Amino acid sequence: MRNSKDRQIKLIFYITDILMLCVSGLIAVGIRFSFNWKEFNLPWYIFALVFIVVSTVISMYFNKLYDLKYRSWFAQVPKIINSFIYSILIFFLFSFYVRKVSYSRLALGYFSISAVILLLLGRYISIYIIKKLYQKGIGVRRLLCVGLNERSLSVLDYLSKHEEFGYFIAGYIDEENKRVKRNYPYLGRTKHYKQIIYDKRIDTVIISSGDSYVIKDIINYCEENYIQAYMIPDILDLTSNPVDIGQISTIPLVKFKEGALTPMQAKLKRLFDLCITIPAFILISPIFILIMLLIKITTKGSIFFVQERYGMNGELIRIIKFRTMIENAEEVLEELIKNDPKIREEYNTYRKLKNDPRITPIGKILRKTSLDELPQLINIIRGDLSIVGPRPMLKDEMDRYGKYGKVVLKIKPGLTGLWQVSGRNKLPFSERVRLDIYYINNWSFWLDIIIMLKTIPVLLKKEGAY
Structure with a gap:
């Protein structure tokens, strides 16, 4: 059921990308040949368009542009451009060996420019449509949190504020009701996870803490029932360095990067x-x-x-x-913070004052x-x-x-x-x-x-x- 919903949402991306590429082909032909079909080899141009459309979609697929892990439009821009460039390079390589057919390089130039613009526009429209669907509850994933602590609360708070990620927080399970100042329902003890997942129709699980044997059982259960499972490892609390996830043989490893920039x-x-x-x-x-x-x-x-x-x-x-500010701004700030609790709280939170008299x-x-x-x-x-x-x-x-x-x-x-x-x-x-x-x-x-x-x-x- 979950996979079916995901496919329907992903279909929006596929349809939009294919449509934008086809429109770009029409624009290129219109500008270059004024739609005069006698001036060019129509079957070859249709074949070329299909070739580029297929290669672009495949390239975007391998660049994970059809995953439902939310990324902002800006974050997707470089990957979209790179995917299209790869498909054009593949087409050039292919056309180099097919010398018998000539085509207009100018038309290809018009197509490339319009395709990049329309692909970016299409992705923006797709993200907007999916956001609206999520806001209406369509295609939303039902999320269960295993173990409640500071790390998992940060994740839940962030997801609850950003509907565009497409998660509904069904609640959390733990050995005790933590009674946090949030509206996340306590669904029961961790050992009852199977019944809770079934009753609440959970399709995504985030594991933050718990007994190692129980965690292993939950992960295995999720794999068997096609439920997405994520884990927040305890070791990440020991460091704030950037990390990569690697693997040696079948053993996953967390690699700590030496520095931010080389x-x-x-x-x-x-x-x-x-x-x-x-x-x-x-x-x-x-x-x-x-x-x-x-x-x-x-x-x-x-x-x-x-x-x-x-x-x-x-x-x-x-x-x-x-x-x-006025010349003695620091002295005035000290007086304001000392005499007004509200100003003190605002400055401590934001390090600035909205209505600063200085x-x-x-x-x-x-x-x-x-x-x-x-x-x-x-x-x-x-x-x-x-x-x-x-x-x-x-x-x-x-x-x-x-x-x-x-x-x-x-x-x-x-x-x-x-x-x-x-x-x-x-x-x-x-x-x-x-x-x-x-x-x-x-x-x-x-x-x-x-x-x-x-x-x-x-x-x-x-x-x-x-």
Whole structure:
């Protein structure tokens, strides 16, 4: 039953991709030949289209683009483009050996451009449709959690907030009712798992804790009954380093990576930063000068605000911003925190105040538009920051990062990052740290480009900026 539901949901991806490729073929023929069928070998072009459609779908299948493990549209962009490029290369290789048939390279160029655009558009539409189906309860997986602790609660909380993953949390089983402050039903003791799975029509199980023999039985039962089973290993609590799952013979192994970026990757990332930042700084220099004049005219004090933060490997760096607050801002903050419990709680949670009385009139505009951070381009050119990276850590925040502090300091902090494109100041501190760790563990140039592209609409919408 579960497999049938999954196939129906996956069919949306297949149909959309095939449809977009066919439409791209029509667009290419229309532009190149104005649909004049006498000007080209129609059977050959139909064969070529079918060949590319089949090879693209196969390539996307092996790139796991038809799995129902949720990935955002941005995360799928590089895989979609790579899949199509592979299929075109295969077609070129094939056509090289079939010399008797000639075809228009220009038509193939039109097809390639339109196919990439429409495949990306089609995937966006497919994700939207599937989200709506999940919200209506169609195709949703019923999830059971085995063992309730801090790790499993984090997973359940995240899945319950994100309907696009397609999970309904049926409840949890444990040796005792933990009575957590959530709405996750306690379904009984772990030893009754078979009856509970059957009664609640469970098709996904997450195992977090329990007796090793019982866990082994649950995994075997899930395999026999085609139930997806996931496990959160205890060993991951001992480290915050990025890991890979490997195997020797039939024995699974967790491999701990040596570092976030190799020396070569770090050099390429630095070159990438300079190639973008230096031209950008030259282009915006008139705006830079205008803001300097406005701050000088409208407020008393210095133009720039310089703050020491931790950079790569714990080195202290001086972050430069346009000054947006009154001169004695730190002293005023201490008084506010001391005298107002609500302000103290808000600052401890978000490290910022939404209605901060210390901000100047021009400072409000600069913060709302994020123009106060323009001087950090100088930090990037100097090598203190990268364009994309973790949030620069304040000197008094190391204890709050806990075991993740050393991981965050493995690479250069960034002007923008995952936390900024995922909610900015609306996110609690713990969620920002989690996003920083995810970025470090999954870094790639594609991820940097995606974050940079997502930063633009976030800045324009001014969401979470204050």
